[in-house]
Amino acid sequence: MRNLDWSAVVHALPFLWQGLQTSFVLVALAMAGGILLGTMIAVVRLSAPRPVAALAAGYVNGLRSIPLIMVIFWFYLLVPLFIGRPVGAFTSALIAFTLFEAAYYAEIMRAGINGISRGQMAAALAIGMTGMQAYRYVVLPQALRRMAPILLTQSIALFQDSSLVYVIGLHDFMTSIGIVANREARLIEFYLFAALVYFAICFSASRAVKRLQHRMLTA
Amino acid sequence: MQYRWNWSILFVEPYFGWLLAGVTWTLLVAGAAWIIALAIGCTVGVLSTLPSRTARLIATAYVDLFRNIPLLLQLFLWYFVLPELLPGSFGLWIKRDLPMPEYWFSVAGLGCFTAARVAEQVRAGIESIGAGQRMAAAAMGFTVAQAYRYILLPLAARNVLPPLTSEALNIIKNSSLALTIGVLELTGQSRQIEASTFQGIEALTAATVIYVMLTLCVIVVMRAVERRVSIPGTLGRG
Numbered sequence: 001m002r003n004l005d006w007s008a009v010v011h012a013l014p015f016l017w018q019g020l021q022t023s024f025v026l027v028a029l030a031m032a033g034g035i036l037l038g039t040m041i042a043v044v045r046l047s048a049p050r051p052v053a054a055l056a057a058g059y060v061n062g063l064r065s066i067p068l069i070m071v072i073f074w075f076y077l078l079v080p081l082f083i084g085r086p087v088g089a090f091t092s093a094l095i096a097f098t099l100f101e102a103a104y105y106a107e108i109m110r111a112g113i114n115g116i117s118r119g120q121m122a123a124a125l126a127i128g129m130t131g132m133q134a135y136r137y138v139v140l141p142q143a144l145r146r147m148a149p150i151l152l153t154q155s156i157a158l159f160q161d162s163s164l165v166y167v168i169g170l171h172d173f174m175t176s177i178g179i180v181a182n183r184e185a186r187l188i189e190f191y192l193f194a195a196l197v198y199f200a201i202c203f204s205a206s207r208a209v210k211r212l213q214h215r216m217l218t219a
Numbered sequence: 220m221q222y223r224w225n226w227s228i229l230f231v232e233p234y235f236g237w238l239l240a241g242v243t244w245t246l247l248v249a250g251a252a253w254i255i256a257l258a259i260g261c262t263v264g265v266l267s268t269l270p271s272r273t274a275r276l277i278a279t280a281y282v283d284l285f286r287n288i289p290l291l292l293q294l295f296l297w298y299f300v301l302p303e304l305l306p307g308s309f310g311l312w313i314k315r316d317l318p319m320p321e322y323w324f325s326v327a328g329l330g331c332f333t334a335a336r337v338a339e340q341v342r343a344g345i346e347s348i349g350a351g352q353r354m355a356a357a358a359m360g361f362t363v364a365q366a367y368r369y370i371l372l373p374l375a376a377r378n379v380l381p382p383l384t385s386e387a388l389n390i391i392k393n394s395s396l397a398l399t400i401g402v403l404e405l406t407g408q409s410r411q412i413e414a415s416t417f418q419g420i421e422a423l424t425a426a427t428v429i430y431v432m433l434t435l436c437v438i439v440v441m442r443a444v445e446r447r448v449s450i451p452g453t454l455g456r457g
Contacts, residue, residue, distance in 0.1 A: 065435075067395040070395060077413075160288075188300050198288050206287065
């Protein structure tokens with residue numbers, strides 16, 4: 001076993017921090033877009049006319065049956081073809097993650113909406129709200145609050161999955177680690193450091209979600 | 220959109236053979252990793268429900284460790300880091316003489332990663348039986364081992380079949396990450412076809428369709444298993 005030398009890691013910290021920021025931005029945008037789109041899909045699936053609802057169901061089941069890596073490659077290939085010019089890895093990764101995660105968020109929101117009692121919807125309609133208004137002001141706020149812990153847990157998984165942009169060379173945290181690890185020929189130190197960073201972030205985030213869940217149960 | 224379609228490319232040699240090889244490797248990686256995941260996952264899942272504090276601590280540590288590091292990084296740790304950290308002659312053997320190290324390390328990495336998720340499902344399955352069965356077993360004079368063998372595990376096994384189905388699907392999908400350490404499984408092969416023919420859409424479509432078909436096969440098989448083992452008189456559809 002060689003001696004470990006952590007000085008290279010210390011030197012690379014500014015570069016790695018940039019990568020980590022890219023990861024965070026990508027995850028935050030994909031999470032916001034994914035939850036928004038996912039909620040719309042869930043609502044469509046539950047209350048639109050049957051053919052449209054079937055389309056939404058097909059979207060969810062289709063995306064959930066192919067690997068994320070495949071989806072990333074698909075959009076890396078398709079987005080420039082459709083737009084007609086190169087758009088860069090970040091844009092295509094963001095589109096891929098948003099559309100992919102929307103399928104998973106949609107399932108969570110569907111469960112959340114299904115868990116709201118029928119009376120809420122009936123009451124909203126009875127006081128003269130349209131279906132849209134009933135969802136917007138009565139059902140969705142409750143469903144969102146109830147599903148918040150699960151949505152956040154899914155987002156932690158999204159943060160881990162964001163490391164897959166490595167395959168299209170977007171400079172997120174994982175890719176940055178890979179670049180300096182190979183340049184400095186210090187694979188062990190850099191990969192162990194990356195594991196530590198990911199573990200610290202995901203572990204503390206999931207503990208925080210657990211606390212939130214506990215507070216909601218006792219409140 | 221400027222694109223020259225050529226679907227026939229998928230059915231000529233050598234590309235058709237590449238796709239077949241890709242499916243084979245996907246199944247080999249996912250299948251072998253699934254065996255590891257079930258073995259470790261069931262053990263860790265049972266440990267986390269035992270009365271012993273040490274057992275539960277070990278189980279929690281395992282699940283926390285493997286669930287909080289991205290799978291991609293775990294594969295890199297297995298493939299690039301572990302051989303360097305192993306003691307002298309064994310590490311040397313792995314680096315020099317182990318045939319197809321990328322295959323074995325992706326199986327080990329994917330297996331241990333999925334095991335943590337399987338363990339969570341097994342724990343939930345055992346806990347969902349409720350304390351009553353456990354207490355009844357104790358009252359009848361069963362030892363802990365007997366209670367697990369004759370009461371808890373047979374019931375839990377049926378409870379965890381549906382979540383295990385989705386883990387089985389996940390392991391097939393996640394086996395695509397093996398391409399990052401050089402296993403040319405289905406996704407890797409479709410990328411290779413894309414690189415050598417520039418027919419990206421056709422190559423990716425082929426791989427996507429095959430993944431969907433594999434998913435459907437797993438669902439059909441697992442449904443059959445569920446029907447086969449369901450207990451008459453319960454809500455599980457017999």
